[in-house]
Amino acid sequence: MVPAPKVRSGQTVGIPSGFPCLLLLAMVLAANVASAAIVERVPRVLILYPLDERTPAPVIVGESARNRLLEVTTGKIDLFSEFLDLTRFSDKIHIDRMARYLAAKYVDYRPDVVIAIAEPAANFIVAHRSTIAPNARIVFSGFGSDTAARMKLPSDVVGAFTEFDIAKTLQMARSLQPSARHLFIVGGSSEFDRSWLALARKELALLVKSYETTYLTDLTIDEFVERVARLPSESIVLFLTVSKDSTGRDLIPRDALERIAATASAPIYGPFSTYVGHGIVGGNTVTFESAGLAVADLTADAIGGKVIANVDVPQTYVADARQLKHWDLSESRLPPGTVQSFKEKTLWEEHQRLIIAILVVLALQGLVIGGLLVERRRRHGAEQEARRRLLEVVHLNQSATAGALSASIAHELNQPLGAIRANAEAAEVMIRGKTPDLKLIQQILCDIRDDDQRAEDIIVRLRGLLKKRSEIDWQEFDLKDVIKSSIQILHAEAGRRNITISFSQPVAQLPVRADQVHVQQVILNLATNAMDAMLDAVSTERRLVFQTTLTEGSEVELSISDTGRGIPSGQLARVFDAFYTTKATGTGLGLSIARTIIETYGGKIWADNRADGGAVFRFVLPLAQRG
Secondary structure: OOOOOOOOOOOOOOOOOOOHHHHHHHHHHHHHHHHHHHHOOOOEEEEEEOOOOOOHHHHHHHHHHHHHHHHHOOOOOEEEEEEOOOOOOOOHHHHHHHHHHHHHHOOOOOOOEEEEEHHHHHHHHHHOHHHHOOOOEEEEEOOOHHHHHHHOOOOOEEEEEOOOOHHHHHHHHHHHOOOOOEEEEEOOOOHHHHHHHHHHHHHOOOHHHHOEEEEEOOOOHHHHHHHHHOOOOOEEEEEOOOOEOOOOOEOOHHHHHHHHHHOOOOOEEOOOHHHOOOOOOEEEEOOHHHHHHHHHHHHHHHHOOOOOOOEEOOOEEEEEHHHHHHOOOOHHHOOOOOEEEOOOOOHHHHOHHHHHHHHHHHHHHHHHHHHHHHHHHHHHHHHHHHHHHHHHHHHHHHHHHHHHOHHHHHHHHHHHHHHHHHHHHHHHHHHHOOOOOHHHHHHHHHHHHHHHHHHHHHHHHHHHHHOOOOOOOOEEEEHHHHHHHHHHHHHHHHHHOOOEEEEEOOOOOOEEEEOHHHHHHHHHHHHHHHHHHOOOOOHHHOEEEEEEEEOOOOEEEEEEEOOOOOOOHHHHHHOOOOOOOOOOOOOOOHHHHHHHHHHHOOOEEEEEEOOOOOEEEEEEEEEOOOO
16 A cells, blocks of 8 residues: 555546547446446445455455445445455466456356455456456555556546555654654565655655654564664654565564554654554554545445546544653644544543533522522511511400400409508508507508509500510410410409309410410400300300310310300301401401411311300310420
8 A cells, every 4th residue: 555646536547638528428338337237136346355354454444345335235235355365475376366266256246346455456356357357347445546547557447545645644743742853764674665665765855854864674573673662862753564574574564563662762653543552653644444435435336327536535643642641742732633542531521411411400400499499488488478467467456355355454453453542541541540550551561562463463464465576476385374364364354244264274284385475365365255155145154164185196275165155057167267257346357367376386276066055166286395
């Protein structure tokens, strides 16, 4: 695969200039006739390899072409391969024997297209085309336009030119090693190797003037290894091909490179992509995979009856990322578009999709969490607003209750005040006497103090009932104390209405955790409603009964029952609805507020009728957890 003078794509090598139109017409007619014949059956393609199956370059070209043909024909193609081994068996006797063998082998399977890889295979099939594949199209790959012109190929033999530019490989080395002063060019002893050396001397004539240049050739493989291992610093090694050493030993160039590179003291560059991974830093090359694709496309067009012409396989820069790192060469100095092999992928490059998926999930989670936080904030705000409204409504209800009980409270307050006045006047009279009874006066003063305390207690309860708060005053208290305090407030009003109040007090404490004033408000609401319900009852039968019970669910239940007219059974479910009332002057908010208060503290409230007449209201609250 020796480079040749540059002949651009589409030009036909060795074609007489006076007959292009006739030639093109003949090619189209020939292609159409061949295509018509192929249509009747599965097309046959014979791939000719010039060497044996161990030589990687032609094998890569052939495998790439094979895979491409199977792809474009969806497998409907017969592919045959032959390894000519023309390096070891280059004599005419062997070549003629091989030609006769293939002619006989394919007598019943004449190929429609023959793919010749590299110059030896192309020469072979052109010389024996009439016996092996008389009607076949011949396409080739593995050499350049210069070589094609020198070979004087028939006009209907076209191919994919592979032009190797050694100068570009050296320019790549100069870019990576700008301070290098020594250049060593390595070449073997076979005719093939010498052709590469000759090409290098020609193409690098100007570039080598920048270096102290040494051609390492006519050496044994061991001598190559030894010389390259002792090169001076700031050296560049350009490895061409070593298919034979000076002893005539056959070598596969890639294997020879691998041995030399193992102990090399300077970076090595080469023009073949098959050298990547076996010791070179990189080079400018035509990849053998792309050469296979190009010749396969020509073959497919030939099978399809299309007119085909020479094409150029594109060149590219290749590099081994491990060698760059080994020789501490900067990746940024590589020519633009260089394809790097063995480059360790970054975390982003290796797991890009997974990372994107994770980021998307995290973003979605963030949105969900953000939404939940916003919703939680809105809900918290709504709860605060609802609680503020509740407190305002409760306070209004407290004020209404205090107003309703004001006469009773005033009456209750008047009693200790009247007693204080009477006791004070009695004590004054006794002191004016000749022999005042000091012991009795002392008792009177004690009574005055007790009455004053009673009056103060009434005022404190009233202030508590009317006090407005902006927050719930959570506290733990004994429900019995609240019930007794409520009874004291109701006592005067109940007496005025001839209602008997009874409270069966349990021995145990009934600790609950809530706002004490709110719970008292509920009790007063339920009790005043009960007293209102007994207006039509016989005065001797008016009884208001408070009773507490501990439930199995760690709750305390308070029931307030009366002997009134009861609640119509059809209205039991509505008594706690807002604005529902049976009173002419009622607002219908008292029981609704009572239910809201009880539910705020985790309780439940309901109403029922007693079996022996009257109604009973019950609510439960959870007992406070202690310890």
